[in-house]
Amino acid sequence: MAIVFLVGIGSKAWYAGHSTHSYTLWSFAVLVGLNMLYFAATTNRAAQKGGLLVVVGLLFTYLIASGGESNTGPLWFYVFPPLLFYLTNLKAGTAMLLFCFLLAVIVFQFPELPFVTAEYSMDFKIRFFATLIFESIFCFVLEAGRLRARGRLIELAQNHEYAARTDELTGLSNRRDMLNRLAGEFSRYQRSGHHFSIALIDLDLFKTINDRFGHDAGDDVLRRFSDLIKNVIRQTDIAARWGGEEFLVLLPDTSLLQALTLAERLRAEVADTRFESGKSHIPVTISAGVCSIANANTLDDLLKQADINLYSAKEAGRNQIAPRVRSREQKGAWSAT
Known part of the structure; x- marks a missing residue:
């Protein structure tokens, strides 16, 4: 538009007999054009x-x-x-x-x-x-x-944007945001082979906590537990409220044994923590199912296996992690069963 305007006014000046003025305006039109070409070439x-x-x-x-x-x-x-x-x-x-x-x-x-x-x-x-x-x-x-x-x-x-990807009660990622992050991590795994693991965590007997102490106390437990997760996981890990009293932790560049170790540390931390609401002391434990992408072909398989392992942990008596980790002292190594 500027070029057309300068050329037009320069042409008018030319026909009016002001040749110097017209040449000058045309020169500026050329400079504007060169500026546009430079931007087109370099952005x-x-x-x-x-x-x-x-x-x-x-x-x-x-x-x-x-x-x-x-x-x-x-x-x-x-x-x-x-x-x-x-x-x-x-x-x-x-x-x-x-x-x-x-x-x-x-x-x-x-x-x-x-x-x-x-x-x-x-x-x-x-x-x-x-x-x-x-x-x-x-x-x-x-x-x-x-x-x-x-x-x-x-x-x-x-x-x-923050509200769309954050759980309002706990301040953790919500299910939608976690699904997006899982998809991104799975794509990275497919491109470069970087393994990752997840831990699906459930607060044991949470309905009993709500029934006995009230829903406000239940909310206090969820918030306190969320703070514990933030303190235990690494900066590269991502924790989300998966739904209700269920939480999911994404552990990038983490093997199954490393994920089991972190989950066990979180379980022990929760068991040793005093949960309170008002003047009431609330006993809280967790169960968790852990799975690595190495043991699954798709994200759905990964989530299903973690859910199966969580169910196994609850069936085995709660307040534990599945699959179980045992120490082989004679070999000085860890293995998952």
């Missing part, structure tokens, strides 16, 4: 914006100093404030605008300078600066409001 947005600002700044300097046609050149300067704030930020745009104001003052006050060929009346100068100052302030206020609104929208979007 460097910062360099493209900087180059465009330099070209536009030189163009407006020329229009003010030469007067353009019939001394109307300075009127095109009204395009500059909104363009400046659009291409830069409030601070940089204001600084560049003040510099342009200074340049206009120099041109208006010192018409004898060698690069200045236009003279303006005092009435035109007063009107020009008054209207330009008003426009600049108006553009500043609009841009500041736009940035504030944009910041609020981004904050709202981030809050909605």
Whole structure:
């Protein structure tokens, strides 16, 4: 659009007999075109914006100093404030605008300078600066409001995104977010062979806790247990509330034995922790089913096997991990049964 505009005005100046003015405008059209070609070749947005600002700044300097046609050149300067704030930020745009104001003052006050060929009346100068100052302030206020609104929208979007992937009660990931992370980890496993494991955890006899101590106490237990999970797992691990009193922990780059060790540490931590709600002491234990991707072909198989192992742990008496880990002292190694 800028190129078409410059070429069109340059052509008008040519037919009006102002050949120097037309050549100058066409030259600026070429510079704008080169700037666009540079961006198309490099996709460097910062360099493209900087180059465009330099070209536009030189163009407006020329229009003010030469007067353009019939001394109307300075009127095109009204395009500059909104363009400046659009291409830069409030601070940089204001600084560049003040510099342009200074340049206009120099041109208006010192018409004898060698690069200045236009003279303006005092009435035109007063009107020009008054209207330009008003426009600049108006553009500043609009841009500041736009940035504030944009910041609020981004904050709202981030809050909605967080709410969409976070369990409100525990602050852990929710089932939806965990499914996405499982899919991502499974894709990584298929690409590079990095094994991972999961632990499906259930709070033992949680319905009894709700019935005996109340649902508020049950919520306190869930929150306290979530804090324990965060303290036990590694930074690379991800814990989620899978549903109700069930939790799922994703353990990247973790073998089955390593996952069993972590699950056992969490089980022991829960058994040793005093859960309280109000003045009531609530006994809490967990059971967990652990499975590695090495023992499953798909994510569904992985989740089903973890669920089977969890059921086995509960059938065996709760407060334990399945598959069971036993120590072979004679070999000094761990094995899963």
